[in-house]
Amino acid sequence: xxxxxxxxxxxxxxxxxxxxxxxxxxxxxxxxxxxxxxxxxxxxxxxxxxxxxxxxxxxxxxxxxxxxxxxxxxxxxxxxxxxxxxxxxxxxxxxxxxxxxxxxxxxxxxxxxxxxxx
Numbered sequence: 001x002x003x004x005x006x007x008x009x010x011x012x013x014x015x016x017x018x019x020x021x022x023x024x025x026x027x028x029x030x031x032x033x034x035x036x037x038x039x040x041x042x043x044x045x046x047x048x049x050x051x052x053x054x055x056x057x058x059x060x061x062x063x064x065x066x067x068x069x070x071x072x073x074x075x076x077x078x079x080x081x082x083x084x085x086x087x088x089x090x091x092x093x094x095x096x097x098x099x100x101x102x103x104x105x106x107x108x109x110x111x112x113x114x115x116x117x118x
Contacts, residue, residue, distance in 0.1 A: 010070030
């Protein structure tokens with residue numbers, strides 16, 4: 001049995017919170033991307049300073065924010081990040097994967113924006 005890949009955004013969830021307002025969805029996703037990009041940067045700094053509580057706090061925030069907008073792939077990575085503890089190599093690998101997923105969400109945003117323009 002083939003498992004379907006997780007979409008970058010759970011559209012049903014996003015439509016529910018936005019009540020179908022596509023422009024609102026785009027705005028929410030842009031704010032979300034800006035926020036978690038800053039959190040990822042704070043994780044990098046926390047790793048450099050050996051500040052595990054800050055890493056875990058930022059991971060927890062990313063997990064919640066991702067769940068709020070339906071970014072299930074990034075939420076799943078944040079859950080993994082919370083469980084890693086002090087394994088800096090694994091934390092950095094997950095951050096790199098998160099950045100890839102962020103690019104997918106950014107592409108998703110651009111496609112939604114383009115559909116509004118046409």
